[in-house]
Each structure stands twice: as structure tokens, then as C-alpha cells.
Amino acid sequence: MNVALQYCNVTVNDPDESLPFYRDGLGLEVVNDVSSGGHRWVTLGSDAQPGLGIVLSDPHAGRSQADGDALQELLVKGALGPIVFATADLDGAFERIRAAGAEVLQEPIDQPWGPRDCAFRDPSGNTVRISQTA
Template identity: 50%
Template sequence: MDITIHSTFLPHDDPDASLAFYRDLLGFEVRNDVGYNGMRWITVGPVGQPGTSIVLHPPAADPGVTEDERRTITEMMAKGTYAIITLATPDLDATFERLQADAEVVQEPTEQPYGVRDCAVRDPAGNLIRINEIR
């Protein structure tokens, strides 16, 4: 099989703040920005990797989600326990230095006992972003 990861979805509760975080802070390019019924879906991705994208979506957009589920999702987002993504960089220290002034730091660069050196921050919606160092 020849399978790749094309896109992943992360919720947002403020499209402009998410756009500023992913575009301006992380340096991702905007691939799509679509509005519908007062909601926005923003697709971003790393420059030079057109086949891999993150779709930032409004969590209330799924018609199959009940009001109770929407409330739970919103509460989990606020606590930072709803969504996680792991990114990677060859220079973790420089990346962390750039992020720490504008992102909520969860963990500074750390050598993990399972063999990975990484750090963690939260995006404006509370999504946990772990960043691994490529060795």
C-alpha cells in the first residue's frame, strides 16, 4: 500500500487567533479559508509540504453532534484535553524560543525517558501541540 497522511483536523473557537498562530507564529501557509453560515474552515500546512495539511474547523459544525456533546467539546477545548497534534523540527531550541513569547507553554524542551526530545505548547483553542526534535 502507498498511504500518506493528507490532512488532520483541529478545532478552533476563534478563527482569526488560530490563523495568526498557525500562519504568523508557526509559519504555515494558508491553503484555504472558507466561510459558511458564520463559521470558518481554515486549511494550513508547512511550506514545501503541499500534501500535508491541518484543517482548523469550528467544533459545532458537525450536524451529528448533540448540544451536550458540543458543550463537552467546548469544555475539553478550554481545558486543553480535546485535541493533540505532534509536529517535528530539526532545531527544537530555536523553535521553542520563537514560540514561548506568544504561545501557552506546557513543557519546555525536555529529553523524554522514551527517547524523544520535545516540548509542548497550546494553540489559541487549547489544542496541545507537541514538537519533537528530529535527530
């Protein structure tokens, strides 16, 4: 069996507020933008990985009020799991994202467990790590 990741969801407070970070900072392109019931699902992709998408949506999009409220609490606390990207040009990506105004959590460093990486916080408080590829 061959399995590949097609897309993953990233919960954000406001897709419009988060677009500059993911589109301009990370260099992803908007592939789809769907609105329904006062919510939006914005799918971003990259030529580097055709077919793989990152879907930005608010905590209540497609969820019950109670589930959305619980997710919103975790988002506000910064308690959702990190999102990890990889690039061949870590230093260039770091500078581009920092120049876009992202909150820097960690400048590029060699980690004792192996990878060279850096970390940011997106506008909603999600931790975004970027690792250097070989």
C-alpha cells in the same frame, strides 16, 4: 497499498484567534479559507510537507448542535488529544512560538522514552507538542 495523511482537523474556538499561533508561531501558511453557514475552515500547510494540511474549525462547523456542544465541552476542558509536530530546529521553533505569546507547557527537554521535545497550549487550549527530528 501506499497511504499518506492528507489533512487533519484541529478544533479551535475561533480560527482568527488561532491563526497567529499556527501561522506565525509554527510557520504554517494559509492554503484555503472557506466560510459557510457562519463557520470557517482554514487550511494551513507547509512547504516542508507538500500536500499535508491542518484544518482549523470551530466545534460546531459541519456538526449537529449536540455534537458541537459536546466537542466544545471537551475543548474547554483541554481534553482533546495533543497535536504533535516535528522539526529539525526544536530550540529555534520553541523560541519563535514563545515569542509569539504562546502558553509554554514544557520547555525543550530530552524525554526518558527518547525524543527531545517541548509543549505549548494553543489559544483554544489544545496541547501542541513539537519533537526534534534527527
